[in-house]
Amino acid sequence: MLAEVHREHGVRLVTGSRAVEVLRERGRTVGVRLATGRVVPADAVLAGVGARPNTEWLAGSGVPVGDGVDCDVCLYAGDDVWAAGDVASWPDAVSGERLRVEHRINATEQGQAVARNILAGRASATAFRTVPYFWSDQYGLRVQVYGRTRGADAVHVVDGSTRQRRFTAVYVRDGHVVGALGIGMFRPLRALRELVAAHAPWPAPHAEAAVLDRRG
Ligand SMILES: Cc1cc2nc3c(=O)[nH]c(=O)nc-3n(C[C@H](O)[C@H](O)[C@H](O)COP(=O)(O)OP(=O)(O)OC[C@H]3O[C@@H](n4cnc5c(N)ncnc54)[C@H](O)[C@@H]3O)c2cc1C
Missing domain, CATH: 3.50.50.60 (FAD/NAD(P)-binding domain)
Known part of the structure; x- marks a missing residue:
């Protein structure tokens, strides 16, 4: 869904293809060569290459x-x-x-x-307990995530719909809630945070009922 939103705003997404070289001519950036050999013309290149912890020392x-x-x-x-x-x-x-x-x-x-x-x-000393959280604003859509979405084996939309671009969803691994995502729906997402914190089983009728109760 987010890829679709980006495309609507004129972004061309090329996935599954490694960038191998930034091409320059007469001191100016002119493009990026991909591992496939394809050249993507560009006036400027912004690289997001991730980070790794500084532990060598x-x-x-x-x-x-x-x-x-x-x-x-x-x-x-x-x-x-x-x-x-x-x-x-x-x-x-x-x-x-x-x-x-x-x-x-x-x-x-x-x-x-x-x-x-x-x-x-x-x-x-006590165990550190947390529910990781981040948010990102993309073209007017507020995307919020609790817990971990990577490695989930199932995703279930709980409220709203992806078509409306307003929904919450739970990420489930081995029958337990490991993450929750909300787009434009903060309060219902807060209720799902508790399921992530408890690593609650899913589907669990009582858990779903509790979520519905809290939403009122
Ligand atoms: C471009 C960018 C954008 C980001 N945007 C966001 C955001 O929007 N929201 C968000 O939540 N997080 C964001 N982050 C992540 C956030 O900055 C980090 O999670 C946060 O700074 C981590 O804090 P820290 O204290 O663990 O590490 P750091 O802030 O990295 O601090 C570690 C410090 O240790 C020093 N150090 C390293 N080795 C040694 C050594 N041997 N001796 C002495 N000092 C040493 C480093 O110089 C550094 O000052 C962003 C990160 C980057 C790079």
């Missing part, structure tokens, strides 16, 4: 490093080392899935959680 220090600093559920990495923010990888307290989140709210929440745990002491 920890090599040999004893701090466990995998995809970031490997922590336990309390964000503790051993030997009085704690991690928070983009660099921290930790097992989700509910699903057990190892997470690493690159969003500002997560960095803030984890910084606070680590500070609390350091003050409480290792023996009283």
